[in-house]
Amino acid sequence: MMSKRLLAQTRRLPPRSSVRRSSSSSLHSKAAPATIAQLPVEMPDCNHRPVAYEGSSYEQILKTRRNHLTPNLLAHFKKPLVIHAGHMQWLFDHEGRRYLDMFGGIVTVSVGHCHPKVNQALSEQTAKLWHTTNIYMHPKIHEYAERLVAKFPGDLKSVCFVNSGSEANDLAMLMARLHTGHQDILSLRNCYHGMSPYTMGLTAHSTWRFSLPGVNNGLVHVMNPDPYQGIWGGSNCRDSPVQTTRECQCTAGCQAGDAYYNELEETFKYSLPRGKVAAMFAESIQGVGGTVQFPKGYLKRAAALVRANGGLFVADEVQTGFGRTGEHFWGFEGHDYVPDIVTMAKGIGNGFPLAAVVTTPEIAASLGQALHFNTYGGNPMASAVGIAVLDVIEEEQLQRNSLEVGTYFLKGLAELQQRFEIIGDVRGKGLMIGVELVGNREKRTPLVTPHVLDIWEKCKDQGVLFGRGGLHGNVLRIKPPMCITLADVKFAMDVLALAITESQPENN
Numbered sequence: 001m002m003s004k005r006l007l008a009q010t011r012r013l014p015p016r017s018s019v020r021r022s023s024s025s026s027l028h029s030k031a032a033p034a035t036i037a038q039l040p041v042e043m044p045d046c047n048h049r050p051v052a053y054e055g056s057s058y059e060q061i062l063k064t065r066r067n068h069l070t071p072n073l074l075a076h077f078k079k080p081l082v083i084h085a086g087h088m089q090w091l092f093d094h095e096g097r098r099y100l101d102m103f104g105g106i107v108t109v110s111v112g113h114c115h116p117k118v119n120q121a122l123s124e125q126t127a128k129l130w131h132t133t134n135i136y137m138h139p140k141i142h143e144y145a146e147r148l149v150a151k152f153p154g155d156l157k158s159v160c161f162v163n164s165g166s167e168a169n170d171l172a173m174l175m176a177r178l179h180t181g182h183q184d185i186l187s188l189r190n191c192y193h194g195m196s197p198y199t200m201g202l203t204a205h206s207t208w209r210f211s212l213p214g215v216n217n218g219l220v221h222v223m224n225p226d227p228y229q230g231i232w233g234g235s236n237c238r239d240s241p242v243q244t245t246r247e248c249q250c251t252a253g254c255q256a257g258d259a260y261y262n263e264l265e266e267t268f269k270y271s272l273p274r275g276k277v278a279a280m281f282a283e284s285i286q287g288v289g290g291t292v293q294f295p296k297g298y299l300k301r302a303a304a305l306v307r308a309n310g311g312l313f314v315a316d317e318v319q320t321g322f323g324r325t326g327e328h329f330w331g332f333e334g335h336d337y338v339p340d341i342v343t344m345a346k347g348i349g350n351g352f353p354l355a356a357v358v359t360t361p362e363i364a365a366s367l368g369q370a371l372h373f374n375t376y377g378g379n380p381m382a383s384a385v386g387i388a389v390l391d392v393i394e395e396e397q398l399q400r401n402s403l404e405v406g407t408y409f410l411k412g413l414a415e416l417q418q419r420f421e422i423i424g425d426v427r428g429k430g431l432m433i434g435v436e437l438v439g440n441r442e443k444r445t446p447l448v449t450p451h452v453l454d455i456w457e458k459c460k461d462q463g464v465l466f467g468r469g470g471l472h473g474n475v476l477r478i479k480p481p482m483c484i485t486l487a488d489v490k491f492a493m494d495v496l497a498l499a500i501t502e503s504q505p506e507n508n
């Protein structure tokens, strides 16, 4: 049943006819549509008025960035944006333009930019106590630990707070090696688990890897069970309202899932010392890799295989946790298994540097072999923010909103896929969505980068900020703050449709 909140939103939605559309269904149609600027695509209202920007000039910011910030800092868009204020799902640039944030600071702003309740919790805490380290007992970390572990099933009741996803995964790797006495760790190709030297090796994405000695030490990347781009296809095996356009002959069970699982077994036979392993890591839905979902049942079977060979299974919930996938609070619950270790970051702190590793007391005890210390992990400010984020998710039913608004979004995008050849795949769950843009739908070849960039820029010019991901950067990543509304989704889809219609390969 639709929630009251969503029913009210549905009543407020502008009629679809209020957006004038091109009758063209093909990107390459010669029927000339009006230019985007002429079309009445309406941005939903927002009552918030940001304070006026009074900082350095645009030119000065560019100069400082060029001269003094690390040269590999990414800058999105031909003319990079200066964002100086945010409110819930909205961002404001230095000239007062408003943008619908469909990427949430890279899947980090979970409950909304500058959410008043989180702001208040932080300011109350900063007035009382910033920091002591954990050599003294401050109340907030204890209150927060109770609240956080209550969200986990089974024996997952011990938490260690850190400051970033990479740190959380580093710690999980260490725990698994100490606890099992084995060294080798498996991860899936196309995964992203961080940028520290330890986790860079775990990350199996050439874009994010440097050539350094030792990075691959004790790490094995196994075949990615990807029903859209993978060799075995799979037409009905994703846990998503939208399936691939691939074919399969499955009547009962999932042949693609079986084939990928057999590949994993081969890795145990050939690549691991006497078949033993310390751990296997997996995101519940791959994020940076372009919102890739696995055949249903794969992770559950993989976890059983890993455990049977002496290892632990680690769920990386850095992107998929805290209700984003809608149906469950944690992504792994959608795969019907309970991991041994769960790592989390990003949405946990709504933008505050906070991350955590949750595991069983027994596994956590393996850290007792030496002293383990983290200066900032779970400090009073971080813990106050973490508690407020949990409160807001519950009070505002954001998990439910993710499910309902996300499902509407996915189904709407699937309709767009019918209209535009260029949309090869729509996938995801809740508000963890990917739209893969292709040059050739049958061959699933990635759309060439200039064309992707043109569409992406056009969306930005109309006030919608999407992310990009996947090995070729051709997947639009849609992971907004979980407070977005149906009207926002409709606006985003109208903008995307117009951007695709307007974008011509020959313009690039």
Ligand SMILES: Cc1ncc(COP(=O)(O)O)c(C=O)c1O
Binding pocket: 163, 164, 165, 166, 167, 169, 192, 193, 194, 195, 283, 287, 288, 316, 317, 318, 319, 345, 346
């Ligand atoms: C799934 C996943 N794990 C780990 C990380 C690393 O997190 P951080 O950038 O906070 O170190 C990321 C970052 O994007 C991620 O997406």
